[in-house]
Amino acid sequence: MPPWLQWTLIASGLLAIALLLLFIIRQLKVLQGERAQRNKHQAFQVRRRQEIVESLRVLALAIEENQVEYSEACLRIKGLLDLVAPELLEQSPFEIFAQVHEQLRHMPTHQAREDTDKRFIRKLDRERFAIETQYAEAIRTAACALRQHSF
Template sequence: MLLWIALIIGVLVVAGLSIYAGILLSRLRQQNKGIAKNQKKRLNYLHESIETIAKAMQQDQCPLSEGCIRIAVLLDNLPDAERHNFGKRWPSIHELYERIKHMPTHDARKEFPKKEIRKMDFERERFEVELEQPIKEDLQALMVWVKEERVKHG
């Protein structure tokens, strides 16, 4: 009789643990689906943002320097950015970014004397003129890549 009680208790414990494990596994699957959905939304947002900025740059609605800064940062935020080697893929975009990333923007500009701001603006504009054509070529290739990525990650 004691053996039967121990056996029944053992079966109940195993059944309870199995149910608990099933509940935890179900929660884990839901959590993983949520993470995957959020990652897909983030990736789509990054691709859409890159595409929008690139189009604006192509249509001269966005200064090349501003667009290059924004695109370079967005590309760096993509998963596996190092593996894709974006700097070598679109060298002109990254070259302009590297040349001007130290320059102050927005409120930080107000902390500099006007003469220094004019000097930096002149330098930035010179870089934009120098790199305009290669940047526009990079933008064409970038747009093709973004469209392929959006199809791939659907």
């Protein structure tokens, strides 16, 4: 084999090795970026879950100290539990939050409430207060259990 052919094959081999090395380095960087993104997303999910659990505990404490209307707290707690532990809504004593939510979900909130006739709102408020009174003890018990629950 002539020497120029040997040198050409050696150069071609080195070029192929260099190109493969560049490809491998690029792929490693892509994988590292994906791994970093996944870790960032997981950290965000953990932080979000912790914030939701803290919100649940604050709402439960607000119920225990009568700082919030029970109906509003039940609606908020049910929504938050749907995000972190929906199975609790089927367990005693936490199912009261789902029950109250179910009885109140037809009532308008936010802008819809402001746009509704005042007399109709007063009627709905009487209905809401009756539900709060009917379930007050169960709501307080569930709030206490929720505050003590380990998520």
